[in-house]
Amino acid sequence: MKISKELIEKYHLGECSPKECETVENWLFSEETDLELQLPATENKEEHKAQMWAEIQTIFPLEAQKTTPQDQKTTPANKIPKLKPEYTITWKKVIAASLILGFISFISYRVYFTPAAPLEFVSVNNNSLMDVRHIESAAYCIALAPESTAKINYQTGIIDFSGSILISPKEDIELNIGGNGGKVIFKTGQTYIAMNGKSQHDQFILINERNLMDLPPVLQKQIISKFKI
């Protein structure tokens, strides 16, 4: 079905059949542009263009005045006034500046942060008797209790530690902790407490902070004191 003036009028009057409605709507919402308007053979396209621009110029008198004599000499077809040319240039500058800035930022990010991001391995020894040390990565934060050590392999997700640590994931992550080979899923928004003694008799304990009260009180108090939680 072809789109015609009559059909569009019919559509606006609500007199279209469902099929006609569909055709009009498809045409209205389609992103394809119409083919160039075909003028009757008797009409001169250039004349129409010139006439239209003359009408538009009356609305923009300032722009019309600013057009150079050179512009006026050109054929009517080229007499399209450049609307606010100074802004066009400014925008070009802005775009260019943004691109340069973006490029510089990207390069500096690569230069300054690349060595930290794929941090493959970090070994931290917290010798302090009082203070907690915080180690932050893109995926999780680790708080290391006093007198604790941790070796973190960011590539494999293996955390080898002794002492007490708190793990706060920034995204759901699978880590291999405690040296038992098994992976554990750590969920975003939760905090996990892990404990591992230095001697062979010490066991590895991993619990959610919400279950702190389920720990034996002696261990509970130790965690509360060390991390001041």
Add this chain to the structure above:
Amino acid sequence: MHHTAKTAALLLCSLILCCFFSSCHQQEKEDLNPSKKKYSIYILAKDGKEYLLEIDSLSSGTIKPEDRGALLNGEVMDRDVIVHEGYYYHLSRKKASFEKYKINGKQLILVAAMPLKDFSIENCKWIAGDTLLLTGLNKADYTQVKYLKVNAAAMTRISGGDINIPHPSGKFTSISIGFTELRKDKLLIGYSYNQQLGASNYSTSDTSYVSVLQYPEMTLLKTDKDTRSTSPGGINTIQSYAFNDEKGDYYFMSCPGIALGNRPELPTGIFRINKGDQAPDKSYFFNISGSVIQNHAYGIWYLGNHKAIIRSERKDLFKGLSDHYNTAHFEFYVIDLLKKDIKKLALPLDKGTRRECIIVEGNLAYIAVNSTLHGNYIWIYNITTGTLRKGLQLAGDTDFIMRTDKLN
């Protein structure tokens, strides 16, 4: 233009004032009277959120904590809460403040607070109406026994200070208080000494201590030592470990299992301090680990007529402390304290290392069970007939029913 700006400023001022007055007005209107509901339930949800909800019946129905409960802020509330006559009392560790709360609808509301510095609560005991006696330890190294007597109605300090129970010596590094019992002008405190062995390991003295103090002076009179078991009682704001029977005999449970004393080679047992005495009866000891149970137990609730329910672990079902709390392995037994009979309750295996999970009311015991397979229910045990049936279900996001309390 100038005039418009003036009007706008004036309007803004009046708007701010309006908001200010309306918020004041709201606070004035807040009902701070005690809750009239019968029971309170503390829930730990699957997403780590916690809820407190109040309800009048535990007999039937289904409730979702996310629909009915007050969402709790972990910074101010935890399950070591003291529930008493329509109010909740809790020590905020971070703020070092002892606080009184109530629930209005789905809101937990702070009623009053008092500073409580350098105090880690080990035991609480209501003595005469609104007077609450807290016993605890200093927070620096948990070696100094302390007490605080509070007027809970006004939230004011009546008295408090150090108690001269000997500090840990030798290899021992801290103390654990397991119970406090007031007998006229004598305060009995049960405790043991702990030894920190590493970041994840510790031990407890092989001896249970019961000290007698002159009350209210809090001066130490004498101490009884008992080596039949260790780790007497436990932190009773988390779970119950002791009670008085109808006659006035005081029973307490020792918990040397890995979740409390970590002296698993010693037996879990029940001790008795007879009415009028100040030390455990040397002729009475109910060995739980040596009985048909063959495991350690934590928690005891009195049913009446010398019967009680205990909650015992199943060492064949968990690997260690990492899965002790989230594996369903706990069983409930009804025991006769005099005849030493033991009868297992036909309940699903329960999870959660320590929970205040039994309310006894008349002929019924309401037992909260967190079953991995069968859901979270309040089971109703008829003490006379010995029958069990399912009551209220905690559904929705519920992961653990952490405590159930009689609110009124």
